[in-house]
Amino acid sequence: MSMHSDLFHQRFEARFSDGRTARSREVTVELNERGIAILHQPDEPLIWPYGALATAEPLTDHAIDALVTYSYQPGATLFVQGPRFARALAKLAPQLTASAERWRSASPWLWGAAATIALGCIVWLAELSPARTIAALLPDKARAAMGRQAVASMSEGRAFCDDTTGTKALGKLTQRLATATQIDRPFKVVVIDWGLVNAFATPGENVVLTRGLLEAAEGPDEIAGVLAHEMGHGIELHPETGLVRAMGLAAATELLMGGSGGALGNIGIVLLQLSYSREAEGQADDHAISILRAARVSSRGFAQFFERMSKRDGTPGGSLGKGGLGGMLSSHPETGERLAKVHAAGGYDATPALTKADWTALQGICASTSPDDRQSGPAADKPQ
Ligand SMILES: [Zn+2]
Structure with a gap:
């Protein structure tokens, strides 16, 4: 990891949703040696280790944002705008660049409720972006x-x-x-x-x-x-x-x-x-x-x-x-x-x-x- 030390301690504005309440809030996140540190005062920083992360879509060179989930905090999401974060994260967590398949297997919470099972199947079958699929399913x-x-x-x-x-x-x-x-x-x-x-x-x-x-x-x-x-x-x-x-x-x-x-x-x-x-x-x-x-x-x-x-x-x-x-x-x-x-x-x-x-x-x-x-x-x- 030392070769990426230039990426550490950059800070980014993000929206964090803890998965328990529907409301998301603005937080600052930092990339460090251990993972993504989610800084939300007055609480202790929350660390999401790189190895347990998943993204809604693979991080490509053209990514303009990243929607990140964490295996051990079901339902929680972190959304960071801008290509800078996506690019830095791709270097620190290269598994996120490989394939969207990972997102499905690393997100057991998605399969939790009946509604999300249905969603998951549609996402799988249609091979669309999950957010786009959910948007299309929203009632008028x-x-x-x-x-x-x-x-x-x-x-x-x-x-x-x-x-x-x-x-x-x-x-x-x-x-x-x-x-x-x-x-x-x-x-x-x-x-x-x-x-x-x-x-x-x-x-x-x-x-x-x-x-x-x-x-x-x-x-x-x-x-x-x-x-x-x-x-x-x-x-x-x-x-x-x-x-x-x-x-x-x-x-x-x-x-x-x-x-x-x-x-x-x-x-x-x-x-x-x-x-x-x-x-x-x-x-x-x-x-x-x-x-x-x-x-x-x-x-x-x-x-x-x-x-x-x-x-x-x-x-x-x-x-x-x-x-x-x-x-x-x-x-x-x-x-x-x-x-x-x-x-x-x-x-x-x-x-x-x-x-x-x-x-x-x-x-x-x-x-x-x-x-x-x-x-x-x-x-x-x-x-x-
Ligand atoms: Zn436009």
Whole structure:
């Protein structure tokens, strides 16, 4: 192990769920000679030795996070964002890089309850990521509850923008794109009075747009592009999957069984911290391009917006925050890939996503929001 001493004593922020209660909490973890040390004051550090660890998915060079379980603490999960931890852990616990099979054999707790046995079989048969499988099994009611909670906690201290004509215009745009998705679940889109330029897909086909995004857009086609991309995430259940990974499997199982208890507590914060993999961003882009085409909205606005944002921002994803579009830009170092897809989609007859009057109304959707509400918003305009 001595050859890896350079990896020791690095610290990482993580979410820890002890497997007994559904609520997860923020902890600091450290990699040391013995294992992962989970530091949660005032308790003694908890050590998870490397040899008894399992991960939900094998740690590859492309891993952007790690969901870790420990054989001797059934149900407990540790979720660490970012490639740095995953890479360091892969060196210290090389068995985690080999095969997802290990996860199944090293997690006897998964087979404990009837519900999880069923889940396990499906995971086994479908060879999907467990988090994705659980997300897909969540009843609509649970996804809706997750979505409501996510929207509520994201908008905490910030007002919903609800100017009447602006709301009507947003409804028209949402309808035009949603019809093109050909899924029969309705999308719900809200704008919150937040200066940050961003957009978030949340569970249950909810999308949150910010005032900053509307101000940064140069036309309705750009907003249509962003909205179509977020709808793509929703269709693929990316927010649900991300939350299941982050909350821990115990909390997800509780949701699955129809309870929600403490499981939903930090959902908004977790969602803001999530970033999607490059693959997930690619899937959302593919949906966006198909949706725009079917809705007869030019996809040029979609490409232009992201190109401009990544230039304006200097470092991709820099000031946009981690979640939503920020994550999208940071996992898309090459905007060229997106442009190529747009070009490959070819030309078609298109009309502006909104009429001039509706676009003006949408841009003014926050106009009737009182400036008091605006100031009370924590961290408005502040990169996070
Ligand atoms: Zn995205």
